[in-house]
Amino acid sequence: MTSRISFFKLTINEWKKLGWLTALQALLFAMVIPLRLLLPLALEKKVKARSIIDVLCENVGFDKTLTTVTIVAMGILCALAVFSYLHSRKRLDFYYSLGLRREALFLVKYTAGTLTFVIPFLANQALAVLVGALYGVMSATVVQEMASASLLGILFFLTSYSAAAVAVLLTGKTLTSVLAIGTLSVYLPMVWLVVCGCQQIFLPTLLPDGVTYLGGAYRLYLTSRRLMLERSSPWIMILAWSPDGAAVRQGLTGMWPDLGSICLFLVLPAAMTALCLALCRVRKTEAAGKALAFAWTEGLIKIMLAVPAALFVGMAVYEELDSVAWEICFVAAFGALGCVIMEFIYRWDIRQALAHKWHIAVTLALSLAIFLLFRLDLAGINTYLPEKEELAAMSVRRSYSDFCYYDDEGKRTKNEQDILRLLETDKVDLIYPLAEDGVRNVQESNFDGYYVSLNVEYRLKSGRMVFRSYTVNSDLYKKAQRELMKDEEYRKRYYPILNWDDERLEQIEDIWVLLPQELWEMFAQENSADSSDGKAGVTSYDEKMTDGLTTEIKTAADHPDISGELAEDVMDGQDSEMESDSDTGQDAETDGWEYSEWEYAEYSASGVMTGMTLSEEAGRRLIRAYQEDLAESDGLLTDVGSEGSMSIEWKRGLNDPYNVDRYLLRKDFTRTMEVLREAYAEGTMNEKDMRG
C-alpha cells in the first residue's frame, strides 16, 4: 500500500503548496541577478563588448556578495517555512499518520523546499546570460561560468538550508529555531573573542599562540583555530568563501572556484542532511511546541550561552571598575540572569524562570572559576620566571619587525614562536634581566621612562619551551641588544638581510623606499648644488611627486606593506601592545610601531612620507650598502634615528603570500643614504603609488 505512494507526486504537491516561497525567491533573484545586470547596461549609452564583460564581471558569476547573502537568507527562510510542520502538533498528527517513514517525509519536504529555490534561481541566472547575449556577449566561457556559478549557488543554498533544517529539528518552536540559527552562526567566534579578550586583558604576558612545541601539536592548534573561526558555522563558511583565496584560473568574466571548494560544499550539505535524517528518527513527535526538541540539551545550551556572557560582562566591568569584588558580583549576577532568560525562553512562563536551579549553580561555578582563573592569574602565567639555572637558552625580539625570517629550507617563518626559536642564544645572562623587568612591570604597572614591548622565549634544560611577551625598560633592552649584537653570528641570525648573496638578490622583484618628504627635498637640493645644468629631470620629478604621488602615512594600518600582516597580528590577538602603550603614554618608544617613530624623526616632522621605487641595479647597490652599514652599526634598527624604510618585494612564489621584507633606514647609514641620493640624481627612481 504505502510503497505505492509516489515520492515524485508528493514532492510536486508539496512544492505547489509552497508557491508563495517560489514567487518570493523569483522576485528577489530577479532583482539581484538579471535586473542588477540589466540596469547598468541599459543606462550606459555606448556599450562596448569589453565593458559589457566588465559589467558581467561586476554583477554576475562567482563571489557576488549580494547574491551570496540572498542565497544564504533564502536557505534559512526556506528551512523555517518548509520544516515548520515539525513545530505544530496538528500538522505532525496529520503527516506522521501517513504511510510514510519520517525520513521519507523529511526528504519530500526537503526536495520541495529545494525546488522553490532552484527553479527561480536557475531561471534568473539564465536570464542574466540572455541579457548578456542581448548586448552582444555570448560565449561558451560565459555560459560555462554562469553554469558553474549556478552550481555553486545551489550548493550554497543547500548548505544554508540544511544547516537551518538542523536548527529547526533541534527546536520545537519557530522563535527558538531563529534563535538557534543565530546562535549556531556566531557562537564559536563569540566564545573565541571572549577567550582572546580574557587573555589579552588579564594575561598580557601570554604570547599569542603561546603553546609549547609538542611534536607539531601547536601548528595543528594554529590551523584548527583558523579553521574554527573561518569555518565556525556553515553560514560563515559560505560568506567567507572567496575564489581569490583558492587556487583559481582566470575565466572570461571572473574567477573559477577550485574543486576543493566545490567538494567542501558538496560534502557539507550532504553531511548535514544525513544529520537531519538521523535527528528525524530520534526526534519525538511531542517536541512540537517546546522550545527545544531534546530536553537534555536545555541545561547544556543554557550553560554554554550563559557562561561566556557572564565572562564578557566581567571583562567589561573590569575595564570600568577594576574591582575584583564588583567583578565577581557582576559575573555572578549576569550568569544567573542569563540562566533566567534562557529558562524563560524555554518555558515562556515567568513563574518558571527560576526553575532548574542547579543550572544556575553550575553556570555560576563555571563562570566564576574561569573568570578568577584569568583575573587572578591563578595559573601564574604573568609571574612565570624560571630560575636562571634551569634555562638552557633564551631569545628576545621586539614585536613586529617587518623583515622576514627563514627556516633551514628557505621558507618564511611566520609565527613568532618559530622566529624566537631561530634567535635562541645561550647568553642567558644578557636576556634574563629583561624577563625579570618584564615580570616586575606586569605586577607593579609602575612605568617610569621609555618602554619597549618584547617577546621572550625560555628554553629550559628539561626541553620545555615557554613564550612570554613583556613590557621592558627601553634602556635595559638597548643595553642587552647591543651586547648581543656584538656576536656577528647572532647579528646575522637577527637580520637575515646580512646573509643575502647575489643569488638571492636575483629573486628580487621590486625595491621601493619610503622616506620623509623633507629628505627627498634635501636630496634634490644637494643634487642641484652638485649639478651645473640644474638637474632639470629631478626638478620635474619633484613636481610629479608633489602633484599626487605623495602619500601621507597616518597610521600603521594605512601602510600597504604592513596592513596585511597587521591584520593577521590583530587576528592573533597581538594588538594588546597598543593598549599597554597607551597606558604608559610612551607611544614613540614603547609600542614597537616603527611608523609612529617616523613622526618623531628629524626629517619627518610633517609626517608626509613619499615612496619611490629603484631600478634593479640601484636596488642591488642599495642592499649592499645597507648590509655594510648594518654590519658596522650597533645593530639597533628601531630606536636610533629611523628615517623610513626600504621594502623588498620578492618574485612571486618565493615567499608567497607574504613576499615583502621591510627594513628600517637610519640617517647614520651613510652608504645607504648616498646610494639613495645617487639613484635620485640619476633619475633611476620612479614613483611608487603607495595607495596600493
Next chain:
Amino acid sequence: MIEIQNVTKQFGDVTALNHVSAQIDEGCIFGLVGTNGAGKSTLLRVAAGVLKPEEGSVKVDGTPVWEEPQAKGKICFLADTGWFFPNASANTMRDYYAIVYPEFDRARFDELIGKFDLDPKRKLSGFSKGMRKQVAVLLGLCANTKYLFCDETFDGLDPVMRQAVKSLFASELLNRKFTPVIASHSLREIEDICDHVGLLHKGGVLFAKDLDEMKLGIHKLQCVLRSEQYEEELLSELTVLQHEKRGTLLTIVARGEREAITAKVQEKEPLFFELLPLTLEEIFISETEVAGYDIKNLIF
C-alpha cells in the same frame, strides 16, 4: 486486528498511558470512551504511529505500526484538532489524500461531498466546525483504509449528520473490510454508533467489551406490583444495581439472565411489566462497579 500490548506513554512527568492492553477486532465499530485526559487521543496517536510509546507496542494485523509504512498505510487517522492545508478546499484535500492514500476513491468523495451539500471548491477555512468535520470524515472514509481512527470526530456533528455518518459506516462495513475506532469523551455521542466499547481512565483501560455481551448480563425493567411486600421481595431476590419508584411504577436495573429476571417478576404477578433497553451509561455503571470504580463520578 489491532493489538495494543502493554503500551506506556509518558509526556515528561505525566503518564498518559499506563501499561494499556486491548484488542480491536476487525469488522466492529469500536468506541473509545473516557473523561478528558483519560488518554483516548494519546492511545489513538500511538495506534496511528504518530507517537512512539516508551513501552509496549501496537500491532496492526500482526505488524508493528511504529515507523512501518505498510502497517500505517492501513490506517487513516482523523485527529481531534483536524488540520487542513492553509487555503485548501475539499478538492485540494481530496487531491492530496489521493496521493498519500493510494486507494482513495475520488468518485465516491465527489459523490458524497455533493450529497452532504458541501461546496468542494470553497475554502475549508470558511466552513463551520461541523462542516469541516464532515469533510474530514468523508476524506477518511474515501481513503479506503482498513482502519479509520476518529478522535472526537463526531462531537461536532448534529444528530442528522451523525445518523448519516453512521449509515455510511454501516455501508462501509458491508462492502469492505472496515474497522472504525471512535474516541469520545461522551458515551451519549457514540452509543448509537459503536458495537464494541473500551473505557479508558487515568491512562488505563478499565475494560473493552462487546456492547451486546454487556447487555446480556444486565437488564432494566419497569413493573407495577400488587403490594409493597412483593416489591421488597423482588428487590431482595434480584441482584439490583439501581432502583427507583415513582408512584406505583418501580424501575429496576438488575444483573442476571433475562429469563431468570423475567421469571422472578412474573412470580409476583405484576399488574404491569416490561423490559426496557439500557443506555450505555447504565451499562457502564454496572460494569465499572464490578471493576471496583464509582463510574458515576468519572464520566457523568
